[in-house]
Amino acid sequence: MSMSFYTADSLKAELHERGWRLTPQREIILDIFQNLAAGRHLSAEELCELLQKEGHDISLSTIYRTVKLMARMGILRELELAEDHKHYEINQPHHHHHHLICVRCNQTIEFKNDSVLKIGDKTSKKEGYHLLDCQLTIHAVCPACQRSILPV
Amino acid sequence: MSMSFYTADSLKAELHERGWRLTPQREIILDIFQNLAAGRHLSAEELCELLQKEGHDISLSTIYRTVKLMARMGILRELELAEDHKHYEINQPHHHHHHLICVRCNQTIEFKNDSVLKIGDKTSKKEGYHLLDCQLTIHAVCPACQRSILPV
DNA sequence: AATTTAAAAGAGAGTTATTCTCAACAAGCT
DNA sequence: AGCTTGTTGAGAATAACTCTCTTTTAAATT
Ligand SMILES: [Zn+2]
Ligand SMILES: [Zn+2]
Ligand SMILES: [Zn+2]
Ligand SMILES: [Zn+2]
Numbered sequence: 001m002s003m004s005f006y007t008a009d010s011l012k013a014e015l016h017e018r019g020w021r022l023t024p025q026r027e028i029i030l031d032i033f034q035n036l037a038a039g040r041h042l043s044a045e046e047l048c049e050l051l052q053k054e055g056h057d058i059s060l061s062t063i064y065r066t067v068k069l070m071a072r073m074g075i076l077r078e079l080e081l082a083e084d085h086k087h088y089e090i091n092q093p094h095h096h097h098h099h100l101i102c103v104r105c106n107q108t109i110e111f112k113n114d115s116v117l118k119i120g121d122k123t124s125k126k127e128g129y130h131l132l133d134c135q136l137t138i139h140a141v142c143p144a145c146q147r148s149i150l151p152v
Numbered sequence: 153m154s155m156s157f158y159t160a161d162s163l164k165a166e167l168h169e170r171g172w173r174l175t176p177q178r179e180i181i182l183d184i185f186q187n188l189a190a191g192r193h194l195s196a197e198e199l200c201e202l203l204q205k206e207g208h209d210i211s212l213s214t215i216y217r218t219v220k221l222m223a224r225m226g227i228l229r230e231l232e233l234a235e236d237h238k239h240y241e242i243n244q245p246h247h248h249h250h251h252l253i254c255v256r257c258n259q260t261i262e263f264k265n266d267s268v269l270k271i272g273d274k275t276s277k278k279e280g281y282h283l284l285d286c287q288l289t290i291h292a293v294c295p296a297c298q299r300s301i302l303p304v
Numbered sequence: 305a306a307t308t309t310a311a312a313a314g315a316g317a318g319t320t321a322t323t324c325t326c327a328a329c330a331a332g333c334t
Numbered sequence: 335a336g337c338t339t340g341t342t343g344a345g346a347a348t349a350a351c352t353c354t355c356t357t358t359t360a361a362a363t364t
Binding site: 071072078080100102103104109111113115116119120123124127128129130131132133134135136137138139140141142143146 | 223224230232252254255256261263265267268271272275276279280281282283284285286287288289290291292293294295298
């Protein structure tokens, strides 16, 4: 699994390894995710608003490019919740969690489970893959929706 | 977990329970997925092409509506692979599998792991949710992409 | 078998998250 | 300081998916 904490310098080093550059935008976005409350995740739009609130005008194009880049580097987790857009959060194995989603009302519960990461480690190692992240997504019907007779 | 095999009759019964109807379109689409090779999954577009090849003209609207409906009933699994669209396959616990995806080239390996379903069962039961499906998605870098110096 | 009612299908427009394009800019090397 | 090339920003383009509305039809009722 990738390292659990990135500084501007370690990000710079890892970018340079691949011939890429550390820009102020990338540094600021990394900083936002580093300082996000545990368990909080942002969509591209939410990240854009948060950046503006803090006085940083970074274009949506750059935001989309940066979170995708960081996800592919293993710095961010790309979460597919039951919505029509992606969420991102910093990738720290210690705070690893997974999602239990109601397919009717989309209510989502986060839960932890240590064996999931072990399965991910074992499986990727066996195939020679370099693990970045693993996510268990459970689709189910929540208690409230089980009681309701309403369609969907 | 839901039943592992649906006939037209059992689908009809389950639809009627909720005041819904069994249409020829729904029956045909169920049949397609029942007869799909194990491990094969279809996008909405792919399903549409396959239906046309077999002489069934079902509109894309209906296809999108039907796979979404069947996923919410637990009949189909909705897979979020590393592409820009969803895939569907029949939901049979016996053939349950999960996905190891290269974030650079999107190559996907399917693998089985019995404990994943157990974790899903335990977690949903604990929260009072009715389990429909659970999927472990591993994001990683494949051996070929580890060797390549190319960006992305 | 005919009637009735509401669910579902089909066609196409509409939505929107995300990607693409390209000119202007700037990080980092010499 | 100058050069090379990766990156940004703005907006257009893309495409998966949903919505709207009219027509059709499943299936319950008479
Ligand atoms: Zn989360
Ligand atoms: Zn619910
Ligand atoms: Zn599969
Ligand atoms: Zn690869």
